[in-house]
Amino acid sequence: MTTPVRDADLDEKPVPAGSVLAIRGGRPLRGRVDVKGAKNIATKAMVASLLGETTSILRDVPDISDVAVVKSLLEVHGVGVTEGDEPGSLVLDPSAVESAHYEEIDAHAGASRIPILFCGPLLHRLGQAFIPDLGGCRIGDRPIDFHLDALRKFGAVVEKQPSGIRLSAPNGLKGANIHLPYPSVGATEQVLLTAVRAKGTTELRNAAIEPEIMDLIAVLQKMGAIISYEPNRVILIEGVEHLRGYDHRNIFDRNEAASWACAALATDGEIFVGGAKQQEMLTFLNVFRKAGGWFDVQEDGILFRRDGELKPVIVETDVHPGFMTDWQQPLIVALTQANGRSIVHETVYENRFGFTAALVKMGADIVVHPHGLQDGPRRVPRRELEQAAVITGPTALHAADIVVPDLRGGYSHVIAALTAEGESRVSGVDILSRGYEKFLDKLSALGADFDVVR
Known part of the structure; x- marks a missing residue:
């Protein structure tokens, strides 16, 4: 028999190895999280x-x-x-x-x-x-x-x-x-x-x-x-x-900051990311705004939320100062709720859309083109390894049992489960401890409804 682990047992500890998150979604994430060094x-x-x-x-x-x-x-x-x-x-x-x-x-x-x-x-x-x-x-x-x-x-x-x-x-x-x-x-x-x-x-x-x-x-x-x-x-x-x-x-972790920003976008919540700085996130902030996000740059961090209806965007990942490949995965979760067709061209890694299979299982309309798309003007030159994901929304996400594939994809799965209606079970979540400090504590602080099941 599985045993739920209460929040008090998780304080300041990493995600327990071999654990499963039972997540009850459908509620906005609201509150403050702080990011440390990258x-x-x-x-x-x-x-x-x-x-x-x-x-x-x-x-x-x-x-x-x-x-x-x-x-x-x-x-x-x-x-x-x-x-x-x-x-x-x-x-x-x-x-x-x-x-x-x-x-x-x-x-x-x-x-x-x-x-x-x-x-x-x-x-x-x-x-x-x-x-x-x-x-x-x-x-x-x-x-x-x-x-x-x-x-x-x-x-x-x-x-x-x-x-x-x-x-x-x-x-x-x-x-x-x-x-x-x-x-x-x-x-x-x-x-x-x-x-x-x-x-x-x-x-x-x-x-x-x-x-x-x-x-x-x-x-x-x-x-x-x-x-x-x-x-x-x-x-x-x-x-x-x-x-x-x-x-x-250390400078702050812009990957984690962008992840929480996308969580606010996907769940229609409002998250203040303490420690986030504007300069290192300029490219992300531009895309966030185009997608229907609103942000307020403050002295000690950045406040993120939606600004009305989410809008489709076309994104090409690239090395700095382009749009980071680590940013596209949590963004795609939010784009499932945008009104229209979004396209994400992945030019850095050749196998980074594997996480979308779980989103499709949850009801998302995502088509992955393993050899990319040829049409349309491009800022980033095509690469042989390139893939493209076409996301059509908005689609209501529903609960499912899913397995975390990697660090950023795993975070995206958790945010998808928090966006979906019903209770999802997400396994393999201990990999999130590689890049997200006190991840479960931060989810709790934002009002997420979940248990850790061993």
Whole structure:
């Protein structure tokens, strides 16, 4: 027999592994949630602490499982990680860094793809690094070839083994000229974390320029790195011999902020997202307004709600400053309630519309075109992997039993269940702990009606 877990049992804990959310939808979400630092900078700044010769302090660190994974991996390599002088801060002491056995790395990495970013710092500190088979959300091909090609250009020797990949730098790492075939965020982070202590100058072309990348550059500059960026996605890094620790406060999580904004849109609610900033969300806010949303930018956050009837939109995902791929999934839930036909062109990942099958099961009218759509003017050039989703609304959503496929898709499933009439059962929700801090507490604060069933 299943046992409901009451809200009091969930306070400040992650979503329990293997649990199912029994969600009774049909009521607007109203209230305030606060977002901390972005997981896409917090985890990378933690890795950067390996490069310093003194202790680093990182602030506004979200309490999510991805952070826990990086903490464990740092500790396996001898980095001391303790709580700082304020809630949500970490003190990272790299003075005792040492190599770790691949079995330890594999055990702590789990499904995370973070270990690949340890390579550059570990090659500088120890002359060697190991990464196990990499996991992550199953949203399409996410090859590490960009990372390995860049590391080879720095002078790393890459040896593929049955258990993973071993890297060494017998002659040290040297600056390189690198042109990424695609402005990959992960590969850009790899180059930055490797180039700052490589001998000579590195020129990186076609780099990602997301706000989280700029924040990582700020972290590295605080440590003593010399980094400049030019127009047309060019970043120049002059290698230095020594780096010190940093004291840094992460930028807010714009992905989580956009998720809650879409929840307000879908459920016809009103949500104030504390900590959200306008500048990093300009592109999202434009689409939000076009879709019939209303927002009020305040000093300590942004208030989101509908502004009358929802309207159809055409969206093309792209790298920054375009519309983020992580934003389209929760937006699609809201677009099922818009009056007309919306189109979302996914140009970043080739398999990110799998979550829409559950929405169709709940009554949504969504047709996925696996090879994209050829017609209509486009701002983003077509890519071979491109897909398109055509959403026709409004359609009443009804309850269903659904399984979470990935982080952002899983959040979208929960919001769809909160929009639908009746009781839905959503399983696999523990993956939400990877990117949403105190997710169940926030749902409760917004008036969601649910139980966690084990």
